[in-house]
Amino acid sequence: METRIKTIHSQHFINGQFTDSDNLKTFQNINPATEGLIGTVAQAGEEEVNYAVAAARRALDGTWKDYTLQERSKILRRIGDLILERLDELAYLESIDTGKPLPLAKKIDIPRAAYNFHFYADYMISMGNEAYQQDKEAFHYSYRHPVGVVGLIKPWNLPLLLLTWKLAPALATGNTTVIKPSEWTPLTATALMEICKEAGLPNGVVNLVHGYGTGSTGEAISKHPDVDAISFIGEVKTGKAIMKSGAESLKKLSFELGGKNPNIIFSDADIEEVIETTIKSSFINQGEVCLCGSRIYVERPIYEEFIRKFAERTKELTVGNPLHEETDIGALISKEHYESVINYLAIAKNDGGEIVTGGGRPEGLDSGYYIEPTIITGLERTSRCVREEIFGPIVTITPFDMEEEVIMQANDTHYGLSATIWTNDIKRAHRVAQSIRAGIIWVNTWFLRDLRTPFGGTNQSGIGRAGGMHSLDFYTELSNITIKL
Numbered sequence: 001m002e003t004r005i006k007t008i009h010s011q012h013f014i015n016g017q018f019t020d021s022d023n024l025k026t027f028q029n030i031n032p033a034t035e036g037l038i039g040t041v042a043q044a045g046e047e048e049v050n051y052a053v054a055a056a057r058r059a060l061d062g063t064w065k066d067y068t069l070q071e072r073s074k075i076l077r078r079i080g081d082l083i084l085e086r087l088d089e090l091a092y093l094e095s096i097d098t099g100k101p102l103p104l105a106k107k108i109d110i111p112r113a114a115y116n117f118h119f120y121a122d123y124m125i126s127m128g129n130e131a132y133q134q135d136k137e138a139f140h141y142s143y144r145h146p147v148g149v150v151g152l153i154k155p156w157n158l159p160l161l162l163l164t165w166k167l168a169p170a171l172a173t174g175n176t177t178v179i180k181p182s183e184w185t186p187l188t189a190t191a192l193m194e195i196c197k198e199a200g201l202p203n204g205v206v207n208l209v210h211g212y213g214t215g216s217t218g219e220a221i222s223k224h225p226d227v228d229a230i231s232f233i234g235e236v237k238t239g240k241a242i243m244k245s246g247a248e249s250l251k252k253l254s255f256e257l258g259g260k261n262p263n264i265i266f267s268d269a270d271i272e273e274v275i276e277t278t279i280k281s282s283f284i285n286q287g288e289v290c291l292c293g294s295r296i297y298v299e300r301p302i303y304e305e306f307i308r309k310f311a312e313r314t315k316e317l318t319v320g321n322p323l324h325e326e327t328d329i330g331a332l333i334s335k336e337h338y339e340s341v342i343n344y345l346a347i348a349k350n351d352g353g354e355i356v357t358g359g360g361r362p363e364g365l366d367s368g369y370y371i372e373p374t375i376i377t378g379l380e381r382t383s384r385c386v387r388e389e390i391f392g393p394i395v396t397i398t399p400f401d402m403e404e405e406v407i408m409q410a411n412d413t414h415y416g417l418s419a420t421i422w423t424n425d426i427k428r429a430h431r432v433a434q435s436i437r438a439g440i441i442w443v444n445t446w447f448l449r450d451l452r453t454p455f456g457g458t459n460q461s462g463i464g465r466a467g468g469m470h471s472l473d474f475y476t477e478l479s480n481i482t483i484k485l
């Protein structure tokens with residue numbers, strides 16, 4: 001499998017054409033599982049961002065505005081179909097680019113990317129607008145316009161899944177786009193441009209520029225005066241930088257940022273189900289999912305039993321070559337990120353934490369950015385390991401005695417993305433769920449998604465919600481029209 005592709009050169013896609021930068025500048029793309037070279041990536045400067053924004057503006061004011069909802073929906077459906085036709089290839093590209101297990105990319109990332117298009121192809125067609133009759137005097141209705149040229153700035157952890165989660169509703173509502181994938185993961189976004197072209201999207205409706213963030217491509221998009229809105233997924237500090245860059249032209253912003261999500265386990269929960277799901281919510285995708293429940297709180301009566309069973313299951317996980325069928329945990333995205341995650345293990349030890357299992361590099365894996373799935377106990381809530389988003393395969397476990405106490409600990413964070421609560425007491429489930437300050441709360445499950453529901457974070461985990469009508473609201477501007485009767 002690894003010999004299938006030698007090196008890949010990833011280009012920009014501007015006005016329907018693949019292209020390099022005017023100055024031919026490139027950067028390297030490294031496979032995090034082998035530390036080998038995947039290929040080179042064109043690096044956009046302000047010129048290429050200007051070309052891409054200009055192409056998006058022309059397309060917005062050109063033929064794209066005359067496409068009917070049905071026509072847009074048909075193209076979206078076709079994009080979803082083509083993603084499924086290329087599932088194996090896209091999953092392979094995603095795996096070598098990110099270090100994630102190939103089976104995971106095949107099962108989750110790529111099918112969900114296709115579903116993002118299929119879902120919005122159908123959803124937009126079923127949506128209506130507000131209308132009010134004011135007795136016999138007037139009739140009011142709302143009319144939706146696309147917001148305009150939308151900049152989509154995306155992260156590396158679920159590259160195609162998260163890009164399409166925002167691109168599909170942006171297109172369904174008639175916008176044009178300038179995409180910047182993460183510099184760590186250019187491959188599937190580039191392949192998606194081929195798919196968009198084949199599906200019949202007019203030139204300029206989707207444009208893609210590769211490059212870095214601060215002082216580079218990402219910043220050029222977020223400060224560009226002709227970009228009307230930015231949909232960003234990534235770190236809190238980047239969100240703050242984009243907010244500053246976008247302030248001059250007062251851009252509309254949608255932010256999905258980080259999380260330090262609590263996983264609260266009461267002693268009446270079904271322990272076997274808790275263990276199986278908590279393995280996923282802790283370690284799936286190497287823990288590089290913003291929804292991972294990295295702070296685990298367990299009610300005292302089952303604390304010891306939980307740790308024993310959870311550690312046993314964790315030790316069974318296979319860390320290794322992402323392309324192997326049996327691999328559960330692949331490599332972290334980059335050397336920098338690997339070092340940042342390893343550093344948290346040192347912090348944990350320094351803060352008096354006990355490493356129950358894991359705690360370093362797996363034996364026998366000499367190259368690639370691998371870290372064992374790690375369970376830490378005995379940390380105070382002030383430890384940086386309990387407070388900061390590690391974004392790796394590391395969880396902390398803390399016992400609790402009282403419901404109020406665990407609610408207080410769960411809310412003791414400047415994040416507020418998601419939470420999971422395990423209990424069979426229905427009243428407690430509602431009570432605790434309503435007391436947690438987070439945008440997404442799961443009871444007796446984790447990462448169960450329905451794309452109609454509001455998705456996003458409170459506090460510093462984000463601004464706004466995506467999903468269903470919430471995406472419709474972000475990607476359109478409303479005019480209210482009043483007719484005197």
Ligand SMILES: NC(=O)C1=CN([C@@H]2O[C@H](COP(=O)(O)OP(=O)(O)OC[C@H]3O[C@@H](n4cnc5c(N)ncnc54)[C@H](O)[C@@H]3O)[C@@H](O)[C@H]2O)C=CC1
Nearest residue numbers: 154155156182213214218219234235238241256257258290
């Ligand atoms: N809430 C959510 O749904 C998600 C949150 N995340 C968060 O993202 C982080 C991991 O992803 P990363 O790629 O490391 O995030 P990041 O914030 O470093 O980068 C995300 C994107 O922003 C660009 N960027 C960086 N600085 C920029 C700037 N000054 N102006 C414009 N663009 C800039 C990057 O090039 C990249 O394309 C974690 O904190 C994670 O929690 C990731 C996925 C989803």
Ligand SMILES: O=C(O)/C=C/C=C(\O)C(=O)O
Nearest residue numbers: 158165288289290291449
């Ligand atoms: O299901 C979604 O729409 C998003 C899921 C995951 C993330 O947002 C993430 O890991 O970053």
